[in-house]
Amino acid sequence: MAHPESDDEALSWAGDDDATLAPGWKRVGAATPASGERAADAPSATSPEATAGDAPASEAATALDEASDPDEPDRAGQTGSVELVVLGILGGVYLLYAVGWLIVATTPAPELADPVATFMFGLGRWFAVLAPALWFGVTMWLCAERHRARLLWLVAGAILLVPIPFLLRG
Numbered sequence: 001m002a003h004p005e006s007d008d009e010a011l012s013w014a015g016d017d018d019a020t021l022a023p024g025w026k027r028v029g030a031a032t033p034a035s036g037e038r039a040a041d042a043p044s045a046t047s048p049e050a051t052a053g054d055a056p057a058s059e060a061a062t063a064l065d066e067a068s069d070p071d072e073p074d075r076a077g078q079t080g081s082v083e084l085v086v087l088g089i090l091g092g093v094y095l096l097y098a099v100g101w102l103i104v105a106t107t108p109a110p111e112l113a114d115p116v117a118t119f120m121f122g123l124g125r126w127f128a129v130l131a132p133a134l135w136f137g138v139t140m141w142l143c144a145e146r147h148r149a150r151l152l153w154l155v156a157g158a159i160l161l162v163p164i165p166f167l168l169r170g
Helices: 004-010 052-066 081-105 115-142 147-160 164-168
Strands: none
Touching: 081 115, 081 147, 081 164, 115 147
16 A cells, blocks of 8 residues: 555655745645634644644645635636637727728828828828727726726727728728
């Protein structure tokens, strides 16, 4: 019959007990309280059952207790796969919009009598090229935690930033 220590040794890697490498992870084979057991019933680092080698494991267990349970359905900061697909599609739409506005911006400008009006017209066309990328980036940055608001603002931008001069070219 194999000894439990040798089995635990086979499942560990040199340096697993170093708490600075992976805080929040438990060392394989370390005593942890069961789900029905209270933390006060488990041996502490100062109890006689704890050995000197268990000190990093107890620190890691404390860090794990302070962190949220990984099985909890707390996904406020995570992006779902459907949302990632929608964001990818909208990102592609914004890229196509930027290309459409770039094609419009490189066409010859109409002859205007006022040099200030000519300059402002050209400046506006180049801002139109930058607008889809800026809208997408700012929306992703400002609405990072509010997923529904982010999608609504991106859809609104996809409607507002349509390169109509490109579509009307014939």
